Amino acid sequence: MRSTLLAALIALAPVSAMAATCGGNFNSFKNGLISEAPKHRVSAETAKRFLAGVRQDAAVLRSDRSQGVFQRPFVDFSRRLISNDRISRGVSNGKKYSRVFDRVESRYGVSRSVLLAFWAFETDYGNIQGNFNTANALVTLAHDCRRPHLFRPQVFAAMELFARGELDPAKTTGAWAGEIGMVQMLPRDIIENGTDGDGDGRVSLKTSAPDALMSGGKMLKSLGWKKGQPWIDEVIVPANFDWSLTGLETTKSGSQWSKLGVKARDGRISNLRASLILPQGRKGPAFLAYPNFNVFFEWNQSFTYVLTAAYFATRLSGAKVYNVGNPEQGLSGSQMKRLQTALKKRGYNVGNIDGILGSGTRKAVQKEQIRLKVPADAWPTPALLSKLEGASR
Known part of the structure; x- marks a missing residue:
């Protein structure tokens, strides 16, 4: 389910000249990774063995470019993801692993309902963890020139896990963007937050719910979660x-x-x-x-x-179903792209023209609503689109 990288990694990933290297011949690219590996505490020999069977995965690139589900408005999207069955299984899992959640809350201050929500959405409580080869996915995305500075560090982190015997480049699988396990953690997250929750001396995020939940709780705390506060x-x-x-x-x-x-x-x-x-x-x-x-x-x-x-x-946690109200008609994916194009022409930074109502588009919509002296609720309607396109002609 998870289709974007952690924002924390986006903020922390250094964009050095080396990190920006991408594209070109794939084998030459892999050789570049081998040469750079020692700078990341990975020997060239380890990097060479890790990359020996790695290949480009076209399916990964297709998944990276196909995120139409995020074009759905909140009401439709939430109804699609939240069902009575998913709530029921969440309550059941909360009871089944109650002692684990108690430890998570005691040690990291993260509410069990929050961790259950991520567990549900990322892998349907561990049932759908992805079957993409992790090494292929990470190296493919690092080679691709869309976001190499995000994925290249993850390749070296995966090599480090490989050196520790915790990742098999031939067998380890997960999501298309390289996340692994029940709560979908990237290699660097695993290194920094992986926790043995079941006491067997290993961190097994794919097969051990206690390991996955403790690791997820630790990561949320490291990202700034405050104990006892609402969200x-x-x-x-x-x-x-x-x-x-x-x-x-x-x-x-x-x-x-x-x-x-x-x-x-x-x-x-x-x-x-x-x-x-x-x-x-x-x-x-x-x-x-x-x-x-x-x-x-x-x-x-x-x-x-x-x-x-x-x-x-x-x-x-026991809250009621939200009040849907009566929202005004929104925009289709194609209309949203037209809106983003019109806003871009007016000088706004809306990011990619992707048909998704992201933060940049919302901010621009609200500013235009203020300018046009209409209710500035950041919700784009066909009427607003018509005004903006008419003004640009």
Whole structure:
């Protein structure tokens, strides 16, 4: 399920001249990796043995370029991923591994429902871990010139695992982007956060749920998770609200949001600083997102995926089904690409023209709504698209 690299790795990966090397003859590229390996605490001989049978995998590249599922709006996407069966199995697994989750919460402060949500979405509780050859996937993506600075360090980390006898380049499999195990961790994450949860002296993320859960909990803590703090609350927002205050860029304390008329749908709003997010505009669901919500982005960069995972974790904690409301009609994938093109022409940085309503596109939409003096809820509609395309003619 996981289709983007950890944002933490994106932030930490150094873009050196060597790290940017990509493309060209594949065998020559592998020779370059062998030459560079000693700089990463891996001997040239180990690198040579690791790469001996590695080949390019065209299916990996197709998967990297085919992420249409993220074009779905939040309501559709969340309904697709969250079912009564998945909730039921989450509750069951929570009980089955209760002692493990108790240890995770005690040691790392991560709520079991949050870890269960990732476990569910990444591999359906370990049932679907991916059958891509990990070594082939990582080297293919490092060779590809889209994001070599992200994947090249992971190749050397995989070599390090190989040297330790913890990864077999001929047999280890996982997701198309090189993640391994029940909670889908990249090689560098495994080195830094891999934890023996079942006490057998090994870290087996593919076959041991305790190992995977303890490792995932440690990684979430390392990414900034704060013990005992919420991540999102569903809220009710007054109809006359200043919608330009919504979005992840604006934060206010819970008391400040309350003074503006924002109310928790159930229970109380935390007084932590939070952002008011509207995944489908002012007429759809509304949530306050607290600092722990940002940690979800360190695991995956897709706003829709992250919000769905965060919401699913609240459901596993006993929250109600969110209020769908009556969202205005959104844009199709092709319309979204047209919108991104129009916004780019107006000077906005919306990233790739991919038909996905990401953070850059949301920010640009909100700024244009403010300029046009329409409700600035960052939700693009056909009417907004028509105005922007008409203005560019």
